Amino acid sequence: xxxxxxxxxxxxxxxxxxxxxxxxxxxxxxxxxxxxxxxxxxxxxxxxxxxxxxxxxxxxxxxxxxxxxxxxxxxxxxxxxxxxxxxxxxxxxxxxxxxxxxxxxxxxxxxxxxxxxxxxxxxxxxxxxxxxxxxxxxxxxxxxxxxxxxxxxxxxxxxxxxxxxxxxxxxxxxxxxxxxxxxxxxxxxxxxxxxxxxxxxxxxxxxxxxxxxxxxxxxxxxxxxxxxxxxxxxxxxxxxxxxxxxxxxxxxxxxxxxxxxxxxxxxxxxxxxxxxxxxxxxxxxxxxxxxxxxxxxxxxxxxxxxxxxxxxxxxxxxxxxxxxxxxxxxxxxxx
Amino acid sequence: xxxxxxxxxxxxxxxxxxxxxxxxxxxxxxxxxxxxxxxxxxxxxxxxxxxxxxxxxxxxxxxxxxxxxxxxxxxxxxxxxxxxxxxxxxxxxxxxxxxxxxxxxxxxxxxxxxxxxxxxxxxxxxxxxxxxxxxxxxxxxxxxxxxxxxxxxxxxxxxxxxxxxxxxxxxxxxxxxxxxxxxxxxxxxxxxxxxxxxxxxxxxxxxxxxxxxxxxxxxxxxxxxxxxxxxxxxxxxxxxxxxxxxxxxxxxxxxxxxxxxxxxxxxxxxxxxxxxxxxxxxxxxxxxxxxxxxxxxxxxxxxxxxxxxxxxxxxxxxxxxxxxxxxxxxxxxxx
DNA sequence: TTGGCCTGTTGACACGTTTTAATACAGCCG
DNA sequence: CGGCTGTATTAAAACGTGTCAACAGGCCAA
Numbered sequence: 003x004x005x006x007x008x009x010x011x012x013x014x015x016x017x018x019x020x021x022x023x024x025x026x027x028x029x030x031x032x033x034x035x036x037x038x039x040x041x042x043x044x045x046x047x048x049x050x051x052x053x054x055x056x057x058x059x060x061x062x063x064x065x066x067x068x069x070x071x072x073x074x075x076x077x078x079x080x081x082x083x084x085x086x087x088x089x090x091x092x093x094x095x096x097x098x099x100x101x102x103x104x105x106x107x108x109x110x111x112x113x114x115x116x117x118x119x120x121x122x123x124x125x126x127x128x129x130x131x132x133x134x135x136x137x138x139x140x141x142x143x144x145x146x147x148x149x150x151x152x153x154x155x156x157x158x159x160x161x162x163x164x165x166x167x168x169x170x171x172x173x174x175x176x177x178x179x180x181x182x183x184x185x186x187x188x189x190x191x192x193x194x195x196x197x198x199x200x201x202x203x204x205x206x207x208x209x210x211x212x213x214x215x216x217x218x219x220x221x222x223x224x225x226x227x228x229x230x231x232x233x234x235x236x237x238x239x240x241x242x243x244x245x246x247x248x249x250x251x252x253x254x255x256x257x258x259x260x261x262x263x264x265x266x267x268x269x270x271x272x273x274x275x276x277x278x279x280x281x282x283x284x285x286x287x288x289x290x291x292x293x294x295x296x297x298x299x300x301x302x303x304x305x306x307x308x309x310x311x312x313x314x315x316x317x318x319x320x321x322x323x324x325x326x327x328x329x330x331x332x333x334x335x336x337x
Numbered sequence: 338x339x340x341x342x343x344x345x346x347x348x349x350x351x352x353x354x355x356x357x358x359x360x361x362x363x364x365x366x367x368x369x370x371x372x373x374x375x376x377x378x379x380x381x382x383x384x385x386x387x388x389x390x391x392x393x394x395x396x397x398x399x400x401x402x403x404x405x406x407x408x409x410x411x412x413x414x415x416x417x418x419x420x421x422x423x424x425x426x427x428x429x430x431x432x433x434x435x436x437x438x439x440x441x442x443x444x445x446x447x448x449x450x451x452x453x454x455x456x457x458x459x460x461x462x463x464x465x466x467x468x469x470x471x472x473x474x475x476x477x478x479x480x481x482x483x484x485x486x487x488x489x490x491x492x493x494x495x496x497x498x499x500x501x502x503x504x505x506x507x508x509x510x511x512x513x514x515x516x517x518x519x520x521x522x523x524x525x526x527x528x529x530x531x532x533x534x535x536x537x538x539x540x541x542x543x544x545x546x547x548x549x550x551x552x553x554x555x556x557x558x559x560x561x562x563x564x565x566x567x568x569x570x571x572x573x574x575x576x577x578x579x580x581x582x583x584x585x586x587x588x589x590x591x592x593x594x595x596x597x598x599x600x601x602x603x604x605x606x607x608x609x610x611x612x613x614x615x616x617x618x619x620x621x622x623x624x625x626x627x628x629x630x631x632x633x634x635x636x637x638x639x640x641x642x643x644x645x646x647x648x649x650x651x652x653x654x655x656x657x658x659x660x661x662x663x664x665x666x667x668x669x670x671x672x
Numbered sequence: 673t674t675g676g677c678c679t680g681t682t683g684a685c686a687c688g689t690t691t692t693a694a695t696a697c698a699g700c701c702g
Numbered sequence: 703c704g705g706c707t708g709t710a711t712t713a714a715a716a717c718g719t720g721t722c723a724a725c726a727g728g729c730c731a732a
Contacts, residue, residue, distance in 0.1 A: 008399075010688055021712045026690055036710060051475070056455035057395035058688035061717050064343075066392070077417050085411065089438070098452050101436045103424070117433050120391035140386070228617060260621045282563060283618040286595045288625070345718055356682045361720055371680060393718035396687050675732085682725075687718105695712070702705090 009050045018046040029054060060122060068098040069309060070118035072111060072128040073151075074194075076103045077227065078253060079281040080298055081129070084151060087302025088127060095310060097124070104131045106194065106226070112137060119146065125309040127151050127302075132193050135159070147312040151305045153195060155323050160312060162305040162324045166196050169294040169328040170203025171210075173248050173276050174218070176292070176330055178211045180274055182246035185218045188234040188258060189250040190226035197226075197250050200278065204248060219244065226250065231257020239265050243273055246336070252277035252284045255291055259335070263288060274336040290333035297326050344385045353381035364389060395457055403433040404644060405453035407446060407463040408486075409529075411438045412562065413588060414616040415633055416464070419486060422637025423462060430645060432459070439466045441529060441561070447472060454481065460644040462486050462637075467528050470494070482647040486640045488530060490658050495647060497640040497659045501531050504629040504663035505538025506545075508583050508611050509553070511627070511665055513546045515609055517581035520553045523569040523593060524585040525561035532561075532585045535613065539583055554579065561585065566592020574600050578608055581671070587612035587619045590626055594670070598623060609671040625668035632661050 015022045020039060027035050028043045035043075046052075060066040071088055073081040085101060092099050100118065104111035111131045115138075118126055125147035128138065138159065142148045148159055155161035177185060187204055189197040201220070208218055221237055223230035231254040238244070239262075249255035255277030259269060269275050269289045277284060280295035304324060312319045350357040355374060362370050363378040370378075381387075395401040406423055408416040420436060427434050435453065439446035446466045450473075453461055460482035463473065473494065477483045483494055490496035512520060522539055524532040536555070543553055556572055558565035566589040573579070574596075584590035590612030597604060604610050604624045612619060615630035639659060647654045 008688085012688080022689080023691080023712060023714095024710085027711090030690075034710080039710080051479075053451065053454045055396065055457065055688050056452075057392040057401070057457060058717090059455075059690075060392040061390065061396055061719085062688080062690045064717075076411075076420065077414070079412070082412050082417075116388065117391075119388045120394075122390065122392060144386075228621070256618070256621045283591070283621075286563070286591045286618075286623055287621055288623050290623070343718085346720095347718080357719080358682060358684095358721085359680085362681085365720075369680075374680080390718050393687090394720075396689085397718080397720045399687075673732105676730090678727105678729085680726085682723105684722100684724105686721090689717090691716085692714095693712105694714100695710100697710085698708090700705105700707080702703105 008055075009052050010055065011052075014043065014046045014050055014052050017050060018043045064122070065124050066122050067096070068100055068121065068123050069306075069313075070100045070102060070114070070121075070123045070126040070128075072102045072104055072114050072118075072126065074104055074106045074129050074131060075226065076101070078251070078279075079283065080251070080279040080296075083281075083298040084302035087299040087304075088306045091303055091306040091310070097310075106131050106190070108132050108134070115141065119144070124313045125149070127305050127309055129153055130195075133195060145316070147309050147316065149305045149309045149312070151301060154325060155321070157323070158321060160305075160308045160321045160323070162301055162308065162326075164296045164301070164326045164328050166199035166328075167203035167206065169278060169296075170200035170205075170248070171207045172203070172328060172330045173200075173278065173294055174204040174207035175210070176332065177246040177248060177274055177276060177336065178207060178213070180246070180336060182244075182274060183213075183217065184244040184246075186221055186238055186244045186247045187218055187250070188221045188223070188231065188247060188254050190222070190230065190254070191224060192222060194226075200248075200250055223254070227253045228257035228260070230254055231259075232261040234258055235261030235265070239267070243267055246274040247276070249275070249277045252279045252281045252291060252293055255293070255335075256283065256287055259287060259289060259291065269335050270337055276336050280331050285333065287335075289335045292333045292336040293331050295329045295331050300326070343390075344387050345390070346387075349378065349381045349385055349387050352385060353378045399457070400459050401457050402431070403435055403456065403458050404641075405435045405437060405449070405456075405458045405461040405463075407437045407439055407449050407453075407461065409439055409441045409464050409466060410561065411436070413586070413614075414618065415586070415614040415631075418616075418633040419637035419640075422634040422639075423641045426638055426641040426645070432645075441466050441526070443467050443469070450476065454479070459648045460484070462640050462644055464488055465530075468530065480651070482644050482651065484640045484644045484647070486636060489660060490656070492658070493656060495640075495643045495656045495658070497636055497643065497661075499631045499636070499661045499663050501534035501663075502538035502541065504613060504631075505535035505540075505583070506542045507538070507663060507665045508535075508613065508629055509539040509542035510545070511667065512581040512583060512609055512611060512671065513542060513548070515581070515671060517579075517609060518548075518552065519579040519581075521556050521573055521579045521582045522553055522585070523556045523558065523566065523573075523582060523589050525557070525565065525589070526559060527557060529561075535583075535585055558589070562588045563592035563595070565589055566594075567596040569593055570596030570600070574602070578602055581609040582611070584610070584612045587614045587616045587626060587628055590628070590670075591618065591622055594622060594624060594626065604670050605672055611671050615666050620668065622670075624670045627668045627671040628666050630664045630666050635661070
């Protein structure tokens with residue numbers, strides 16, 4: 003039943019009357035061992051409650067059956083959906099996912115990557131916290147496959163992303179169509195690429211409409227969650243509320259929405275509001291939230307397929323940069 | 338710079354002019370090695386870009402510096418908040434967390450536990466998917482510390498939980514106070530303990546109010562998310578909408594809320610609604626959601642402290658069962 | 673000077689598995 | 703009967719680190 007200490011491949015071998023090598027074969031290439039022997043070994047495994055020591059296996063094999071996924075914020079449903087796509091692909095190939103949270107901090111990201119490197123993961127899926135990709139290139143040079151998620155690569159890495167400039171354009175063009183003249187852009191730190199790109203798109207929309215760049219005021223907050231949104235709303239209420247607000251993600255928008263409601267500002271009558279990501283909760287918000295939808299699940303799925311492809315054939319692999327187009331979803335908050 | 342292949346402790350040792358044992362000491366007990374030597378070794382490590390092979394370290398040490406966290410649903414903000422509590426404690430002690438998702442399925446839970454066992458994690462934090470704890474006791478007998486999260490233990494395991502019976506009572510008592518006479522309980526599979534306990538509390542509240550058990554209709558759906566809530570709402574709309582609805586968690590309640598709104602049923606005028614968990618999105622919902630609040634972050638934090646305590650002193654450790662009390666939060670949906 | 677102690681360092685082995693080359697054996701054909 | 707093929711199994715050599723007993727050398731007290 004439950005032996006204390008450690009029951010290894012040797013004990014199993016002895017019990018089944020075979021050599022350790024055969025037990026290993028049963029575990030890894032069952033087809034190479036005769037049916038009768040195989041059955042005997044499997045029974046011994048069951049009887050002794052043997053579980054293979056993954057560290058030893060990994061050590062010997064030189065690489066593990068795991069991949070790392072480093073996201074900016076596990077609390078953000080966007081990344082949870084990405085993770086779902088990743089896991090669905092990975093578990094089919096019976097690999098494991100080690101999920102890490104960088105919290106948008108390059109320091110924590112670096113720590114996470116070090117752990118993943120120590121674990122000798124086969125590959126890493128990552129949404130980088132800043133533009134410095136040197137550590138990732140270091141990983142790749144060390145033989146760890148890397149795919150950027152929600153971040154376009156420049157050519158020597160694979161990437162799967164969504165056109166954030168187009169998304170920003172889509173959002174602001176919509177707000178302008180609706181008659182807005184004074185706009186605000188609520189965003190996280192401008193070290194985050196998505197924030198910058200979406201702003202770029204927003205400004206492009208402004209230009210196309212013949213409006214000056216100053217028609218769009220930036221409101222930068224340190225964290226891209228509901229708390230950050232509330233903070234941004236405070237700032238806006240203090241400085242005079244604009245016609246329309248574009249938030250760099252839905253969590254910010256939900257925070258803004260709640261804070262505005264508490265202050266008696268009506269959405270969309272007094273101010274139009276649009277978010278980004280189209281997370282599930284947006285449609286159930288106090289005022290259903292307009293948003294920019296991204297193929298989130300697909301992002302995780304495709305990225306993982308690319309990663310595993312690179313793992314399986316590291317030499318004959320051409321890096322690909324895949325970019326999806328986002329989609330405008332109009333709801334009550336900007337009607 | 339970036340050597341291909343593998344740079345190990347030996348190369349570092351050679352470069353620094355010391356023995357491999359000394360390098361290992363620098364890594365694990367820096368205080369035992371002279372400052373000058375230590376500096377030389379650390380420089381060699383930097384120059385060669387050495388990263389320690391975690392598998393080898395784990396193999397030799399017999400256990401890793403990681404703990405496993407198995408939750409019912411990573412998509413549920415409740416568990417995300419628990420995970421945050423876990424990670425905050427764990428990263429202070431520079432351990433790592435391996436986050437696994439059972440999706441409420443005992444099968445996936447078993448697979449996850451097997452992977453964790455193979456990885457030789459020091460301990461496991463788990464919200465079990467069913468009442469069969471035999472596999473967990475097996476783990477514990479094998480020397481892996483186990484703490485139950487959001488699930489009370491019977492005595493031979495540690496656990497940190499919240500009084501779900503009290504929570505169910507709180508919710509339904511509130512609905513009854515508000516004048517409800519025909520109630521519905523929207524819940525996930527009754528294999529899940531939380532669902533059963535909360536119903537038990539709900540029925541207790543009914544009894545205390547002198548009402549028959551049939552005043553509370555069970556609506557069971559397969560998944561405890563917004564989709565499940567929508568499904569439940571369909572059933573309710575078909576069978577006649579009650580006065581008040583108690584949902585086993587907030588995701589269900591949000592799903593119910595949205596579906597009712599689409600069908601033209603007003604909350605709280607036509608029907609009162611209350612959820613469970615008090616996730617962040619509940620207060621920002623179309624109709625701000627009443628809910629039962631739990632000390633979610635604390636749950637993760639305390640559970641992890643218990644776990645690490647058990648890891649550090651396995652023999653002189655007395656198992657504890659800690660139970661928190663939940664709290665009623667009244668918002669618009671049941672006013 | 674000798675003996676003892678403390679601090680730093682070393683060398684060799686062990687951890688549990690995978691893998692490879694070698695071995696045993698049966699069956700088949702010439 | 704001998705050589706050959708193919709299958710099933712084995713023995714032994716790694717993989718990269720941690721540990722621990724042993725050892726070197728400097729210092730102080732006797």
